[in-house]
Each structure stands twice: as C-alpha cells, then as structure tokens.
Amino acid sequence: MLVIRPICLADFAALKQIAIESGHGFTSLPDNDELLLSKISRAQKSFTETVTSPGQQSYLFVLEDTQSKDIIGVTGIEAAVGLSTPFYHYHVASHVHYSPRLGVKKVVETLNLCNDYTGASEVCTLFVREKYRRGFAGQLLSRVRYLFMANHPERFSDLVIAEMRGISDENGHSPFWAWLETNFFGIDFPTADYLVGIGDKSFIAELMPKHPVYVALLSPEAQNVIGKVHEKTAPALRLLQKEGFFHRGYVDLFDAGPTVEVALRNIRTVQQSRLATVAISDEHQLSQAKADEQNYMLCSTNVSQFRATITPEVKYHSDTNSLLLSANTAAELGLSDGSDVRFIKL
Structure with missing residues (x-):
C-alpha cells in the first residue's frame, strides 16, 4: 500500500x-x-x-x-x-502608451519586482x-x-x-x-x-x-x-x-x-471532501457490502500521526455518514472504530 x-x-x-x-x-x-x-x-x-x-x-x-x-x-x-x-516575484503588467496626435497606440509589458x-x-x-x-x-x-x-x-x-x-x-x-x-x-x-x-x-x-x-x-x-x-x-x-x-x-x-x-x-478537494466516521469491517463483510468499485482518497485527522492513502476497498454509507474500511487499511492509517476520517471520491 x-x-x-x-x-x-x-x-x-x-x-x-x-x-x-x-x-x-x-x-x-x-x-x-x-x-x-x-x-x-x-x-x-x-x-x-x-x-x-x-x-x-x-x-x-x-x-x-x-x-x-x-x-x-x-x-x-x-x-x-x-x-x-x-x-x-515579478508581476507582469501591461501599460498603454497612446498619442492621439500621432494616432499611435502601443501596449507594452513590464516586469515589476514585488x-x-x-x-x-x-x-x-x-x-x-x-x-x-x-x-x-x-x-x-x-x-x-x-x-x-x-x-x-x-x-x-x-x-x-x-x-x-x-x-x-x-x-x-x-x-x-x-x-x-x-x-x-x-x-x-x-x-x-x-x-x-x-x-x-x-x-x-x-x-x-x-x-x-x-x-x-x-x-x-x-x-x-x-x-x-x-x-x-x-x-x-x-x-x-x-x-x-x-x-x-x-x-x-x-x-x-x-x-x-x-x-x-x-x-x-477542500470543497468536495467530507468527514465521516470509521467503521471497521472484515474482508468478507466489505465484499458483501459491495465496495464502490471506485477509488477513494482518505486520511486521518491527527496532525503528528497524519496518514493518507488511495484505495478502492471502502464503502460509504450516507445514512450513517460512516466509511466502511478493512482492518488492514484502518491499521495503515492509524484509524479505529469511531475515528474521524476525511475522504474524497476520485
């Protein structure tokens, strides 16, 4: 993984x-x-x-x-x-030089230190x-x-x-x-x-x-x-x-x-990601739940022990706002039953 x-x-x-x-x-x-x-x-x-x-x-x-x-x-x-x-940085800015008397108009670009x-x-x-x-x-x-x-x-x-x-x-x-x-x-x-x-x-x-x-x-x-x-x-x-x-x-x-x-x-990703609660399942239960055949990116919410991965082996239940994970995936991310997890479908 x-x-x-x-x-x-x-x-x-x-x-x-x-x-x-x-x-x-x-x-x-x-x-x-x-x-x-x-x-x-x-x-x-x-x-x-x-x-x-x-x-x-x-x-x-x-x-x-x-x-x-x-x-x-x-x-x-x-x-x-x-x-x-x-x-x-340099900021690229455009300036218009115009002489009505001569009928000349020039747009020039400058690099401005900022x-x-x-x-x-x-x-x-x-x-x-x-x-x-x-x-x-x-x-x-x-x-x-x-x-x-x-x-x-x-x-x-x-x-x-x-x-x-x-x-x-x-x-x-x-x-x-x-x-x-x-x-x-x-x-x-x-x-x-x-x-x-x-x-x-x-x-x-x-x-x-x-x-x-x-x-x-x-x-x-x-x-x-x-x-x-x-x-x-x-x-x-x-x-x-x-x-x-x-x-x-x-x-x-x-x-x-x-x-x-x-x-x-x-x-x-900030807009589309959401927080859910972890529910750990064995591989058979996860298979029975028919994992979404789609990859998810998910991460723990701990700062010092932060972990994240991409896996298809999850199932989201919107009615309970819970994310069903295998024990192996949860262990790799330092998650347990009831932990908060942030995720996004890819």
Whole structure:
C-alpha cells in the first residue's frame, strides 16, 4: 500500500536522493545535507506544535510503499511565506502608451519586482521519483495537501499559491536568467538557484534591478519563456488547475515560471471532501457490502500521526455518514472504530 506520512529523520537518505534526482530549478530541495536535515527538523517541529494561526511552520510529507519501505516521493506545504525572509516575484503588467496626435497606440509589458504574496500559504516540493511515476502516486502527493489543509484550516492562510518550475535545460541553463545574468548578476542560474534554496536571498535585493523592466528589452529567448513551465512540471500544473489554481501574472525571478493561486475555500478537494466516521469491517463483510468499485482518497485527522492513502476497498454509507474500511487499511492509517476520517471520491 502507498501511504503518505510526515517525514522523519530516518528518511534523510531518501530525501537526499530525491534532491539529487530533482535537478536544477527545483529550488525547494537543494542538494545540501545541512539544509535537508534542517527541513526535516523544521517539519517535525511543525507537526507537533499547537497552532492557532499560520506562521513559519513547514509541513513535509513522504509517500512510502509500506511493503518495500521505498520512499516514492515527497510533497510539502509552507504555512505562510515571506515572514522571515523576503518572498520576491515579478508581476507582469501591461501599460498603454497612446498619442492621439500621432494616432499611435502601443501596449507594452513590464516586469515589476514585488512581495505581493507575503503571508500566503504555499503548496510546494512535490516530486515523484521517475521509476514510480505511474498509477495514483502524483495525484496522491498533490491532493493530500488539500485534505490536510481542510482538516486544519487554522494552520493556513486564506490564499494558497504554488510556484511552477520554469524553462531550463539539463545543464541548468535558463534563457530568462541568462539575460539577467549578463545585465545584472554575473552568476549562473544553478548558483543563483542554489543560493535561494539555502535561504541566502540577500543578493536579490543587492543586485536585482529596482525599476520595472520592459519585456521588449529582453532577449527573444527570455521573452519566449515568461510564464511557461518546465516539461517535467506540466503534469503538476494540470493537477493544480483542476483544483482551481489560476495564473494572475506573477512569475519567478530566475526562470520566469508562473506562480498560480487560489482561495483555500475554493480548492476543489477542500470543497468536495467530507468527514465521516470509521467503521471497521472484515474482508468478507466489505465484499458483501459491495465496495464502490471506485477509488477513494482518505486520511486521518491527527496532525503528528497524519496518514493518507488511495484505495478502492471502502464503502460509504450516507445514512450513517460512516466509511466502511478493512482492518488492514484502518491499521495503515492509524484509524479505529469511531475515528474521524476525511475522504474524497476520485
């Protein structure tokens, strides 16, 4: 069975391997032992502390094959971004230049440096190892975050964002950054990406152009990638769009990948999921009840011992608002008779 759970120190080796496999542009998981250990420690603290409003908590989950014990992927949520260090974006804005006397009208776009998403919650760090990219692994890693947020809305902002990885090649070359590097920064994209990943963002304020940048002045290659996603990120973007996320003109400073947003209450999984009571049954009873021949995503409501999975081996009874589970499924999720469970039909 594939089960989502909070990350723990024993997952360090797997997390490091995922950081290596994710490659350039996956800023939230740089290949740095000290930082990865810090992420695990911060997540463990976040899962165990009492929270009444979003702060600097960071929730990091892993997807584990409970039979092989392999860590298949990782996913995370930042409760509120930009509280301790600036959270920069470019906002793409359009301006109309018009001369009635000459009869000339020109619409020009500019990139404006901003911190508009300060305080928003961010879904992030979603990565499925390549050999496991089949079945429901990606969907489970993506949507489980919304089930967790639906369980504990007090821990998160009313606005949720996701930064999408922009265009870069296998060597870490970003057409958008290449223009910035030449004109302002003097460091290559992998170096800038790594510095941001380890939290060293001071160079942005020191070297980033302070005034709006006219898009027309960028190289054609740089202009062409603004707001576009890396081919490996396209599936993740489609999942986000199905949840209601949309692009409002904000892009990453380094590779110009889009940042998408949605109100927490408008996330499809949040709206469609529901709480029920667990009723544990043996396999024969479950078979007799004719399980719905449909996959369900379900999770516990405990924070520190959170568990989630996808399975067809359940039966929902609307008259009693109860979810019939096998003893094995309940055990894997840490559930018992009478426990609360959140679920959604897929």
